[in-house]
Amino acid sequence: MAENQTIKADHLPVLTWFKNNLNEVKIDISGDTLEAIKGALHPAGLIKPEYPEGIEVKEGVSFSYLEELFENKGYRIDREEYVAGKYPIYQEQIFPTGMGEGIDDLIKMSGVPVRVIEVKAGAKIDKPLYLHYIYPAGSEDIDVTFIHVNEGAELSVIQNLDSQGFNGKGFAGTQTRVIMEPYSKLHLSKVQCLADGFSYFNDMGCRIEDNAEFNYTELAIGAAESYLGCHADQRGYQSKFRADIGFIGLQGSNTDINYTDVFRGKKSEGVMRFSGVLLEDAKKASRETLDFRKGCTGADGDEEENILMLGRNVVNKAIPLILGEEEKVNGRHAATSGKLSEEMLFYLETRGIDERVAREMMIRSNINRVSRLIPNKEIEGFVEARIDRIFSECDGNCRQCPTAH
Amino acid sequence: MEEMRKDTPIDNEKGDNGIFLNDVNRDLYDFREEEREEDFFKVDEGLTEEIVREISAAKHDPEWMLDFRLKSLKTYNKLKVPLWGPPIDGLNMEKIVTYVRPKTDMKASWDDVPEDIKNAFDKLGIPQAEKEALGGVGAQYDSELVYHNVRDDVAKQGVVYTDMESALTGEYEEIVRKHFMKLVPPEDHKFAALHGAVWSGGSFVYVPAGVHVDIPLQSYFRLNAPGAGQFEHTLIIVEEEGDVHFIEGCSAPKYNVANLHAGCVELYVGKNAHLRYSTIENWSKNMYNLNTKRAICEEGGIIEWISGSFGSHESYLYPTSVLKGDGSHAEFTGVTFAGKGQNLDTGARMVHIGKNTSSFIDTKSICKSGGISTYRSSVEIGKNAEGAKASVNCGSLMLDSESRSDTVPAMDIRTDKSDVGHEAKIGRISDEAVFYLMSRGVSEAEARAMIVSGFANPVSKELPLEYAAEMNNLIKLEMEMG
Numbered sequence: 001m002a003e004n005q006t007i008k009a010d011h012l013p014v015l016t017w018f019k020n021n022l023n024e025v026k027i028d029i030s031g032d033t034l035e036a037i038k039g040a041l042h043p044a045g046l047i048k049p050e051y052p053e054g055i056e057v058k059e060g061v062s063f064s065y066l067e068e069l070f071e072n073k074g075y076r077i078d079r080e081e082y083v084a085g086k087y088p089i090y091q092e093q094i095f096p097t098g099m100g101e102g103i104d105d106l107i108k109m110s111g112v113p114v115r116v117i118e119v120k121a122g123a124k125i126d127k128p129l130y131l132h133y134i135y136p137a138g139s140e141d142i143d144v145t146f147i148h149v150n151e152g153a154e155l156s157v158i159q160n161l162d163s164q165g166f167n168g169k170g171f172a173g174t175q176t177r178v179i180m181e182p183y184s185k186l187h188l189s190k191v192q193c194l195a196d197g198f199s200y201f202n203d204m205g206c207r208i209e210d211n212a213e214f215n216y217t218e219l220a221i222g223a224a225e226s227y228l229g230c231h232a233d234q235r236g237y238q239s240k241f242r243a244d245i246g247f248i249g250l251q252g253s254n255t256d257i258n259y260t261d262v263f264r265g266k267k268s269e270g271v272m273r274f275s276g277v278l279l280e281d282a283k284k285a286s287r288e289t290l291d292f293r294k295g296c297t298g299a300d301g302d303e304e305e306n307i308l309m310l311g312r313n314v315v316n317k318a319i320p321l322i323l324g325e326e327e328k329v330n331g332r333h334a335a336t337s338g339k340l341s342e343e344m345l346f347y348l349e350t351r352g353i354d355e356r357v358a359r360e361m362m363i364r365s366n367i368n369r370v371s372r373l374i375p376n377k378e379i380e381g382f383v384e385a386r387i388d389r390i391f392s393e394c395d396g397n398c399r400q401c402p403t404a405h
Numbered sequence: 406m407e408e409m410r411k412d413t414p415i416d417n418e419k420g421d422n423g424i425f426l427n428d429v430n431r432d433l434y435d436f437r438e439e440e441r442e443e444d445f446f447k448v449d450e451g452l453t454e455e456i457v458r459e460i461s462a463a464k465h466d467p468e469w470m471l472d473f474r475l476k477s478l479k480t481y482n483k484l485k486v487p488l489w490g491p492p493i494d495g496l497n498m499e500k501i502v503t504y505v506r507p508k509t510d511m512k513a514s515w516d517d518v519p520e521d522i523k524n525a526f527d528k529l530g531i532p533q534a535e536k537e538a539l540g541g542v543g544a545q546y547d548s549e550l551v552y553h554n555v556r557d558d559v560a561k562q563g564v565v566y567t568d569m570e571s572a573l574t575g576e577y578e579e580i581v582r583k584h585f586m587k588l589v590p591p592e593d594h595k596f597a598a599l600h601g602a603v604w605s606g607g608s609f610v611y612v613p614a615g616v617h618v619d620i621p622l623q624s625y626f627r628l629n630a631p632g633a634g635q636f637e638h639t640l641i642i643v644e645e646e647g648d649v650h651f652i653e654g655c656s657a658p659k660y661n662v663a664n665l666h667a668g669c670v671e672l673y674v675g676k677n678a679h680l681r682y683s684t685i686e687n688w689s690k691n692m693y694n695l696n697t698k699r700a701i702c703e704e705g706g707i708i709e710w711i712s713g714s715f716g717s718h719e720s721y722l723y724p725t726s727v728l729k730g731d732g733s734h735a736e737f738t739g740v741t742f743a744g745k746g747q748n749l750d751t752g753a754r755m756v757h758i759g760k761n762t763s764s765f766i767d768t769k770s771i772c773k774s775g776g777i778s779t780y781r782s783s784v785e786i787g788k789n790a791e792g793a794k795a796s797v798n799c800g801s802l803m804l805d806s807e808s809r810s811d812t813v814p815a816m817d818i819r820t821d822k823s824d825v826g827h828e829a830k831i832g833r834i835s836d837e838a839v840f841y842l843m844s845r846g847v848s849e850a851e852a853r854a855m856i857v858s859g860f861a862n863p864v865s866k867e868l869p870l871e872y873a874a875e876m877n878n879l880i881k882l883e884m885e886m887g
Binding site: 014015016017018020022023278292294309310311312313314315316317318319320321322323324325326327328329330331332333334335336337338339 | 828
């Protein structure tokens with residue numbers, strides 16, 4: 001019988017006041033869950049995908065093999081280079097991810113194998129690779145993927161975790177590491193439509209070489225607990241990273257986010273956009289970091305967060321960091337947080353749109369901004385179904401209901 | 406964690422003995438008056454119960470204050486050094502002298518102040534500023550005030566402006582007892598506890614209800630003794646509808662041993678009252694500035710912080726505004742300039758408790774020649790703070806790639822009936838702007854200095870003219886150095 005575990009994850013790159021409770025998050029994982037993951041036949045929830053030509057896939061690779069691979073490729077970076085500035089951090093990884101070493105430990109502890117996807121140099125793959133995981137209530141699984149996009153290759157990948165229902169508990173986690181070789185392009189979409197009682201984590205790490213372009217779209221619209229981490233290492237000259245994140249914090253849910261974009265390459269460009277809706281007593285904590293390292297001259301980083309708060313007891317925490325040790329850069333951050341604008345509601349009402357419909361429109365537009373970036377119509381359907389449910393189950397007492405005012 | 410911190414290299418210039426050295430010429434502030442042993446009373450280095458008792462006895466504390474000091478010392482010994490800010494391992498409390506008193510009473514005339522001390526304040530322009538633009542002045546030299554005076558017309562309004570010791574032992578004792586370290590309790594952090602144990606000097610200001618003080622009051626703090634600490638306490642109470650502007654300035658000569666400043670400022674802003682608190686901090690670059698400032702506003706009260714941080718080796722400074730009353734408002738406008746060997750961690754904290762409260766933070770950070778500037782803040786909107794509005798705007802300007810600039814702003818929002826906006830930018834001086842100015846006959850160095858002054862303008866324009874000029878001089882001085 002495995003012991004219960006508490007993992008520390010989503011570390012802020014630099015520490016701040018402990019009273020803010022934003023330096024890290026603790027995730028409790030029961031011994032039963034660990035046992036279930038250990039005992040599962042992996043990949044447990046994945047519907048057998050159709051792999052297009054130009055892709056080589058190996059299932060069942062050990063995590064230690066992956067670590068050796070990174071070590072042999074010389075990816076290990078000095079602590080001085082790893083640590084943001086001169087500040088202490090808790091842990092280090094050979095290949096950093098947003099959630100950190102704790103997730104690597106969890107994967108090693110549970111013995112989950114890795115799927116390695118090799119995209120051949122120069123391959124231009126038009127049809128998105130769709131990895132669809134079905135996790136009905138009671139599922140407990142972790143899925144680990146390493147994607148190596150070789151020079152000049154282009155690909156779109158969608159990872160969709162779906163419970164095919166709204167009720168039930170479970171545990172689902174994914175970790176994905178990506179290496180973008182020069183001049184390659186990847187659009188990776190991760191979608192979480194799990195049942196309301198699930199615990200979920202999505203840990204992401206990527207390394208982007210010269211002139212490579214990585215677009216990352218993440219949508220989290222289910223689950224009771226969601227932990228989302230991403231670490232982008234823009235090593236390459238003129239490398240590009242764009243992340244669009246959309247989430248709905250359901251009643252009683254907790255969303256914890258840690259995104260870091262590290263600029264090392266000259267003229268590298270990074271954009272991160274967060275759109276979220278918090279309902280009722282949903283809690284959210286987000287850490288969003290633009291980290292300009294010495295030598296990234298001409299780098300440009302832009303980050304924005306817009307949170308719609310629709311509940312009397314919501315908790316919205318954010319800490320958008322800009323760390324700079326290079327003079328010739330431009331970094332911007334903007335955040336807004338609040339309720340639906342009364343002016344907007346009034347305007348829509350004057351056009352015959354009642355308050356309830358107007359509120360629904362605003363929620364949909366916030367999430368659809370992200371969902372429409374995912375090249376799959378089925379996903380849009382999942383999103384619509386989720387939002388429909390929020391409104392159909394509404395008992396007239398929650399904040400989004402006009403009758404409650 | 407401690408281990409990691411210890412072996413993390415710090416980009417500061419240090420001598421062989423690990424003591425910070427700075428050879429930059431800052432004669433305007435760095436002059437020193439050599440102190441003769443016989444003219445000063447001081448306690449031993451370090452921090453023990455005996456030393457705390459000695460300080461209390463020397464200051465003729467009432468019994469409750471001695472108890473308070475001893476309790477604070479216990480708290481200090483229990484609390485850990487903060488891990489999140491600039492490393493302060495160069496500060497050895499065993500080597501700090503916590504109390505140094507010139508052997509003179511506080512005077513109400515500059516002519517009565519001992520010559521060497523008067524000379525120091527003359528060089529800093531304090532008596533002249535008093536004549537020209539101030540309603541009252543307090544001047545602290547090391548651990549005690551040596552001069553305090555308030556203009557007759559201000560005193561006639563019922564305004565009390567005196568040193569903390571007189572307030573503590575005189576007719577205002579009960580008011581002091583009611584307010585002293587209630588906003589900043591010693592348990593708050595290690596250096597608040599240290600302050601509670603060894604505080605000395607500082608000012609007490611009481612503005613009665615409805616009284617508007619038209620000209621600013623000022624306290625100036627000079628720490629002259631090497632290896633000493635200054636722990637002044639400033640307590641300001643502005644009653645309902647009152648209005649006052651308080652200015653504090655601070656400086657010290659440079660030494661090759663660490664000095665410590667762990668002052669504490671507590672501001673009570675009554676209903677519909679207004680308090681502006683301006684600081685030009687220019688401690689020498691061997692100073693650890695671990696200062697705590699906090700204000701609480703009642704209904705409709707307004708607190709405005711204006712802050713210029715130029716000096717110190719390392720700084721932890723985050724004035725906090727607690728918006729307790731409905732409709733209260735806080736503003737923080739600050740500029741921080743971190744030059745060679747400086748690691749300045751500054752910012753603000755806004756706590757919204759009452760309904761329809763509002764806060765605005767506007768800061769500018771500049772770093773140069775290896776300086777590290779960190780903007781750190783927290784905007785907290787409580788569950789019952791419906792109608793709260795908060796806006797944060799922070800800009801960072803890096804003048805070279807040896808330096809480092811970080812912004813670490815946190816937000817914690819617990820009601821949907823609030824609007825919070827945050828904007829941050831980091832960048833460099835635009836080549837186009839420098840080129841434009843140079844094409845108009847301005848040298849490159851002057852052009853860069855002009856652009857930096859313009860960047861800091863939101864702060865300087867909020868200061869009285871004389872202080873704005875001083876701030877611009879400091880920017881110019883910093884730009885010329887390194």
